Amino acid sequence: MTDTAAAAASPPWPKPSTAWRLTLLLMLAYVVSFLDRFVISLLIEPIKASMALTDLQIGLLLGPAFAIFYLTLGIPIGWYADRAPRRRIIASGIALWSAMTAMCGLAGSFWPLFLARIGVGVGEATLAPCAVPMLSDSFRPEARARPISVYMSGSFIGGAASFLFGGLLIAAVDRVAPVTLPVVGSLETWQMVFIIVGLPGVLLAALMLTVPEPPRRVSVSLPGTATADRDAVRFMLDRWRAYGTLLAGMAAVFAIGSLAQWNVALFQRNWGWSITDIGVATGLTMLLCAVPGTMFSGWLTSAWLRRGREDAPLRVVTLGLAVFTPAALAAPMMPSGELALACFGLSFFAQAMAVAAGPAALVDLTPAPIRSRAVAVYWSAISIVGMLIGPAAVGALTDAFGDPRALRYSLVIVTLMFAVPGLVALLAGARIYRRSLVARDA
Numbered sequence: 301m302t303d304t305a306a307a308a309a310s311p312p313w314p315k316p317s318t319a320w321r322l323t324l325l326l327m328l329a330y331v332v333s334f335l336d337r338f339v340i341s342l343l344i345e346p347i348k349a350s351m352a353l354t355d356l357q358i359g360l361l362l363g364p365a366f367a368i369f370y371l372t373l374g375i376p377i378g379w380y381a382d383r384a385p386r387r388r389i390i391a392s393g394i395a396l397w398s399a400m401t402a403m404c405g406l407a408g409s410f411w412p413l414f415l416a417r418i419g420v421g422v423g424e425a426t427l428a429p430c431a432v433p434m435l436s437d438s439f440r441p442e443a444r445a446r447p448i449s450v451y452m453s454g455s456f457i458g459g460a461a462s463f464l465f466g467g468l469l470i471a472a473v474d475r476v477a478p479v480t481l482p483v484v485g486s487l488e489t490w491q492m493v494f495i496i497v498g499l500p501g502v503l504l505a506a507l508m509l510t511v512p513e514p515p516r517r518v519s520v521s522l523p524g525t526a527t528a529d530r531d532a533v534r535f536m537l538d539r540w541r542a543y544g545t546l547l548a549g550m551a552a553v554f555a556i557g558s559l560a561q562w563n564v565a566l567f568q569r570n571w572g573w574s575i576t577d578i579g580v581a582t583g584l585t586m587l588l589c590a591v592p593g594t595m596f597s598g599w600l601t602s603a604w605l606r607r608g609r610e611d612a613p614l615r616v617v618t619l620g621l622a623v624f625t626p627a628a629l630a631a632p633m634m635p636s637g638e639l640a641l642a643c644f645g646l647s648f649f650a651q652a653m654a655v656a657a658g659p660a661a662l663v664d665l666t667p668a669p670i671r672s673r674a675v676a677v678y679w680s681a682i683s684i685v686g687m688l689i690g691p692a693a694v695g696a697l698t699d700a701f702g703d704p705r706a707l708r709y710s711l712v713i714v715t716l717m718f719a720v721p722g723l724v725a726l727l728a729g730a731r732i733y734r735r736s737l738v739a740r741d742a
Contacts, residue, residue, distance in 0.1 A: 311515040319438035322511050323447045326431045327454040329394060329508065332501055333424045334458025335465070336401040337366070339497050340417070341561040342466045342579055343490040345568060350488060351410055355704070359695025361410075362561045365417035367688030369425050374683070378429035378676020382669065386430035391508040397423025398501025405494030406484060428679045432659045433671040437514040442605070445613070445660050449598030452656040456590030456648065459560070460583045467579015469493055516668060535667065536674060542665060542736035543674075545729025547681045549617050550658040552722020555686035556628050556715050557651050562694055562707060563644070569704050571637035581641055589645040593620075593652025601657055611734045613661035618726040620654025625719040632708035665736060690714060 313319075340347070344358055381389055400419030407413035435447050473489045473496070480486045487495075536543055563582060567573040573581075597616050604612035624647050631643035659675070666674040697710035 313440060314438050314512070314514055318512065319435075319447070319514070322438055322514065323435060323450055325507060325511055326390075326427075326434065327451050327457075329390060329427055329504060330431070330451060330454025331458035331461060332394070332504055333397065333427055334455050335462045336397055336420060336497060336501070337424065338459050338462035338561060339401075339466045339493065340404070342463065342470060342564050342575055343493065344562075344565045345575075346488070346490040347413075350490065351408075351413075353410060355695035355698045355707075356692065357410055357695070359692035361414060361417055362695075363558065363687040363689070363691035365414055366421040366424075367684050368418055369421035373422055374425045374429070374680040375673070375676045377425050378673045381426075381429045381433070381672035381676070385513050386434050386672070387508055387511055387513050389426045390430050391505045393423040393426025394501050394505040394508060395423070396426075397421075398498050398505070399423075401498030401501070402495045403498075405487065405491040405498070407491075429672045429676040432663065432675050433516075433668075434514055436663050436668065436671060437516055444663065445601040445605070445657075446598040448660050448663070449594045449601075449656040452597075452659065453591050453594035453652070455655060456586055456594065456652050460586035460590065462583070463564075463579045463586065464583025466493065466497070467576045467583065469496060470579070471576040535670065536677070539665065539736050539739075541729060541732045543662075543677075545725055545733050546614065546617070546658065546661050546665070547678065548725030548729070549614075549621060549722050550654070550678070551682040551685040552718040552725075553617070553621050553624065553651060553654045553658070554682040555690040555718040556624065557655070558686045558690045559628070559694060559711055559714060560644075561691055562711060565704075566632060566707055566711065567637050567640070569707055570632075571640070573637055581637075582644070585641055585645045586648050590648040590652040593649035594656040596649075597653040597656035600653075601660060610664075610737050611661075611730065613657040613664060614726070614730060614733050616657035617654045617661060618723075618730070620650045620652075620657065621719070621723055621726065623650035624654065625715070625723070628715050628719075629712055632711045661733075665733075685718075690718070693717070 314322075340361065347353065347361075348355075348358060377389065397420045400416050400423060403416040403419065404413055407416055431451060432448065435451060436444060439447050470489060470493055473492050478486045478488055479492060564575065564578050567578045567582075568575070597620070601612045601616050604615060609615065627643050627647035627650060631640045631647060634640040634643060659678070662674060662678050663671060693714050694707070694710045697713060698704065698707045701709065
């Protein structure tokens with residue numbers, strides 16, 4: 301099918317009001333997912349004390365508990381999302397991850413908490429493979445960058461909310477904890493925080509079912525049967541260098557970004573800040589810097605596209621990582637928490653630029669019939685690298701140093717470990733990515 305024929309055969313685009321209502325609801329789902337995912341970072345020290353855990357065990361809770369679900373379920377969910385109603389998949393996922401967040405509060409030892417964190421990850425696996433393709437089916441190609449950027453801002457709004465709301469919540473719960481419940485028994489502050497944060501997600505799951513499913517459309521045809529799995533796999537393998545360039549760069553961005561889960565412990569151990577002070581300061585900094593970063597990413601991508609730079613999303617990813625790296629390296633080594641916070645502000649802005657542009661770069665490479673599967677592969681790859689290795693490596697290195705305050709050196713080492721190959725891959729593969737876009741148009 302030619303591009304002209306495909307356009308003629310495609311259903312009409314949704315009304316702008318409908319498309320933007322979907323965008324905002326998906327962004328809200330992303331906010332809640334990151335709130336549920338990141339709230340544990342505020343509770344590292346209380347959980348360590350309650351369960352007598354090592355930094356390596358904390359790193360396993362922060363990272364591999366999520367990587368496991370991506371390895372086992374992320375890609376199959378993406379395959380299923382190319383066939384099934386995506387809003388129902390997302391609604392089911394929201395209900396699951398919210399319930400499992402609350403279950404984290406009932407854990408009394410490491411392994412039950414680890415398994416509950418896996419459950420949170422299983423639920424969150426449903427969102428990305430469905431959300432980006434739904435947005436791609438709701439907006440014309442030249443208008444996609446902005447709604448995708450709005451959606452991606454949810455990760456930083458959620459991260460900011462987890463710090464800001466979580467810090468205030470911990471202070472409030474501290475005034476009434478411990479609480480004794482029937483059957484469950486006495487709950488510590490950190491357990492009650494998990495339960496309070498997890499339960500409201502049930503309402504969001506119901507709201508997700510109220511939006512219409514955008515009709516799927518074909519913008520580029522695949523050889524043979526467009527929906528055949530073998531054609532989807534062949535398409536991506538034939539362009540493995542272009543996909544690999546993007547995945548390597550975004551894996552570095554995601555891995556370095558995942559280290560922010562150690563920020564609360566960093567401020568506590570090195571500068572003596574309280575959990576509430578860290579939460580409020582970090583949350584406000586992330587909100588004021590990262591959200592504008594996603595908006596700037598969408599604006600810059602659109603501006604470069606208008607100038608004929610078809611690889612604009614990949615350029616924004618490269619620029620974001622190039623600024624993100626030195627800021628992330630400098631922050632842990634600052635002599636004061638205030639200076640560290642300033643460095644983190646710049647790193648949040650640059651990270652947001654790259655994170656918002658990554659899915660747009662992926663969508664540009666990928667035909668509509670296999671976008672959910674491509675997005676699943678994308679998120680699985682960058683999450684395996686980031687969540688499986690990053691936080692756990694920091695914990696293991698800090699244990700090896702034998703000094704909790706050496707956390708700052710562990711963060712610097714792991715940041716370099718990811719940033720250097722990521723930047724090299726993006727710079728070396730830019731030409732290959734551009735050639736793939738030209739081949740797509742041909």
